[in-house]
Each structure stands twice: as structure tokens, then as C-alpha cells.
Amino acid sequence: EAQVTQNPRYLITVTGKKLTVTCSQNMNHEYMSWYRQDPGLGLRQIYYSMNVEVTDKGDVPEGYKVSRKEKRNFPLILESPSPNQTSLYFCASSPMTHSYEQYFGPGTRLTVT
Amino acid sequence: QKEVEQDPGPLSVPEGAIVSLNCTYSNSAFQYFMWYRQYSRKGPELLMYTYSSGNKEDGRFTAQVDKSSKYISLFIRDSQPSDSATYLCAMKEGGSEKLVFGKGTKLTVNP
Numbered sequence: 001e002a003q004v005t006q007n008p009r010y011l012i013t014v015t016g017k018k019l020t021v022t023c024s025q026n027m028n029h030e031y032m033s034w035y036r037q038d039p040g041l042g043l044r045q046i047y048y049s050m051n052v053e054v055t056d057k058g059d060v061p062e063g064y065k066v067s068r069k070e071k072r073n074f075p076l077i078l079e080s081p082s083p084n085q086t087s088l089y090f091c092a093s094s095p096m097t098h099s100y101e102q103y104f105g106p107g108t109r110l111t112v113t
Numbered sequence: 114q115k116e117v118e119q120d121p122g123p124l125s126v127p128e129g130a131i132v133s134l135n136c137t138y139s140n141s142a143f144q145y146f147m148w149y150r151q152y153s154r155k156g157p158e159l160l161m162y163t164y165s166s167g168n169k170e171d172g173r174f175t176a177q178v179d180k181s182s183k184y185i186s187l188f189i190r191d192s193q194p195s196d197s198a199t200y201l202c203a204m205k206e207g208g209s210e211k212l213v214f215g216k217g218t219k220l221t222v223n224p
Contacts, residue, residue, distance in 0.1 A: 004156075031210060040121075042216035043157070043201065050210065058211075090156050100145040100205060102212060104156030 004105035023091030119215030136202035
């Protein structure tokens with residue numbers, strides 16, 4: 001089944017404890033992206049990647065890191081999480097850059113205390 | 114003025130009603146206009162897209178784009194309880210990789 005998977009789906013952590021949210025797609029998509037979704041603010045792009053080893057900042061990149069060493073994987077790293085990073089995170093992929101269609105993962109709900 | 118504006122609702126309608134969801138935008142360079150549907154505890158999924166102006170119909174759903182007014186709409190005919198979800202409009206410029214999303218409108222269709 002063609003899909004975007006994220007792990008973990010739910011995570012509660014404490015301030016300052018490094019964490020990684022994994023994202024993997026099995027559709028051989030070039031483009032991958034991370035969003036956070038917050039009430040009243042909607043979906044905001046954190047980082048995106050147009051291909052292996054090519055990443056760039058979105059609208060809200062502060063406090064996050066990404067890497068794209070393989071085409072299928074695009075992990076999101078929070079080196080020192082803070083409570084304002086409590087949010088619902090979505091990974092998405094597209095078959096090519098400039099595509100209008102993005103396929104979203106199921107989401108990761110992160111709580112930082 | 115925000116780039117994309119969408120009334121968050123919530124919107125509650127009886128089963129069978131016609132639903133109208135709308136977004137306005139300020140960036141005249143937008144060429145692709147999408148509607149995503151997001152069920153509770155799920156990721157958004159593409160419902161419909163339109164390139165430039167005009168209408169597009171898919172079953173009970175009709176998407177309209179009026180570029181002169183910078184206004185897009187999604188109509189749902191004969192709404193069903195299974196249509197209950199949050200609907201997000203999204204737009205992008207031609208040649209750009211960035212999607213700009215509205216904040217979403219939460220719709221509940223009551224049986």
C-alpha cells in the first residue's frame with residue numbers, strides 16, 4: 001500500500017531532551033516536507049526537501065533540524081525541545097517538486113512539558 | 114492581510130444540505146487551488162484541485178475559482194454524515210513547491 005508513515009504517533013517528553021520523529025514514504029517521491037498544525041494557526045511548513053541531500057527552511061524552522069540521506073526517509077529532529085513545540089506534526093510527500101498534490105502521513109502528536 | 118483567509122467555522126448542517134466552503138486570498142500569482150479534507154486524527158488528503166479559474170465537478174463536490182475576486186469555493190451537494198471533517202483550502206504559485214494552506218473549516222453533517 002502506498003503510504004507515508006510516521007513514528008511515533010504520540011510522544012510526551014520533557015524540555016531539552018532530544019528527540020527524532022521519523023517519516024518514511026514508499027512511493028519513490030522526490031519531495032518531502034514537514035508541517036506543524038496548531039489550533040488557530042493552521043498548517044505551517046517547517047522544512048522541506050526536493051531530493052536527497054537537498055533541504056530548505058519553510059516558514060517556521062527555528063528549533064528543528066532535518067536530514068535527507070535516503071529518498072524514502074525524512075526525519076525531523078528536535079535537539080532541545082521546548083513547550084512551544086507542543087503540536088501536531090505531519091510529514092508529507094509529493095511525486096515531484098512543484099506538484100499540487102501532497103500525501104500526508106497520519107500525524108505525530110508531541111507534548112513537551 | 115493574510116495570504117489565505119478561511120473562516121474556521123464550525124459549520125453544522127443537516128444531512129442532505131448543500132454546503133458552501135470558501136477561501137479568499139491576496140496573492141495574484143496563485144495558479145493552483147486545492148481542497149484538502151482532514152478527518153479527525155488523520156492527515157489531510159487531497160479532495161479536489163483546479164488550475165487557474167473555472168469550475169470542476171467530481172460527484173457531489175464542485176470546486177470554483179474566481180481569480181478576479183481572489184475567491185475560491187467548495188460546494189458539497191446532498192451532504193452526508195461521512196462528509197464531517199475539516200476542509201482546508203490550499204494554493205500555490207506555478208513553479209513553486211510551496212503550498213499555502215487556509216486554517217481549515219470544521220464541518221459537521223448531522224443525521
